[in-house]
Amino acid sequence: MIPRTTAVTRTVQSAADLLSWVSALGPGRLDVVVDEAVAPHPPVDGLLRTLQRAVTNCAVLPQGPGSTAEDLARRLRSGSVVVAVGGGSVIDRAKLAVRAGADDCTPYLSTRHRAAMVLLPPRPLGTRPLAAVPTTLGTGSEVSKAAVHVGGGRRRLVVGEGIQPDLALHAPRLTTGLPDHLVAEGVLEIVARLIGPYVGDPRPRPVEDAVVEALLRVLGPLLVRAGDGALTLEDRAQLLRIGSMSHQDAVVDGRSPYAVKWWALTNEICAATGVRKVPALTAVLPVVMDRLLGGDGRWGSAERLRHVALVLSHATAELLPAAPEAGLRALLQHLGLRTAPAVADLPAPRVAHAVHRGWGAGLPMFAGFREHELVSLAEDVALEAAALPRARELPPTGGRSIHVEERR
8 A cells, every 4th residue: 555646547448548648649669568478368469459550660578477677678769658568567567667767766776775665756757658558457556656676586665656657548358368366366456455554554534434445345246256257347347447446545545654564474475485466465364364353453453354344245245254254264265266385385584584674673564563473473374375275276267268467
């Protein structure tokens, strides 16, 4: 969760709107950054062909798992408009590459320091325009002013208005190549991002609280249909909208930027194990929830957690129990979510040290936490992961979904 921003990403729903935006910027170069895993998917391929036909000087820059923001910054052409097409990892990489091309943020990303969050200065004049086109559900990166930078053996959260895209295209058909387990991960990510600020900062915010509860009521039936494998295109469009709204002022205004600690913990588990974000989060959330409900107010408000769990239970026609812990486990089960084997074997002391060094020990996210507490926390996450179904136990997808995209 990132605090209030003065910048707003314009959101459009059609490729024609994207082309109008590109055209309004004048003739020139267009660099299309695309996840190589989804480029062959017919709707994505169609979008790429449309952009290439519309802009004569158009270059397509495929991105694979080993690509970095620094490498991409070197490939972007001088003065080009950039369109990023893919999941959260690819969009994040493009956001950082565009900013790196402005030659003002490299010292912030290359300097060795212990903090796991980097705050960039305001956007400089001349930063090239950027449009983001998500092909996954739930990331919200297409509208946010945050990105995960991977480099030097670390994962750091980079925050700054200068990396917020200027335009986002929400085209639900582009998400139809997602495997079922990535659809489920996207839904869980949206749920976690909505309830995180609500629960993590116990201060009542009547307007923002009402918005979160309203979004959860819309999300409930979508969650049920996602678990049933019955999402329509309109359902996907709504998930894209809710995912983007979860980053915006209507949800986070007035909340503490350090309220949602589970993202930081998950980030360090991912860095230590190489696991993607949501498979790690599935083991983190039950452990954090247990501590919160057990009376550790550093994680947030147990009363507000119970209330929001009740809202989500009603929104799913009580498919999810109203009790928070039972509701979470029912949510994971209904979505068929699995953790990764590596989480069960995570190096607890190393993860705890990374959390303490990068987010605590005088830094505000984990202020007041001692390192031995974090070791115990990481050990409990590993035990939770050992008890959960593993990703390798997933049944075949039956051929319905063939494209695997990068997520953070």
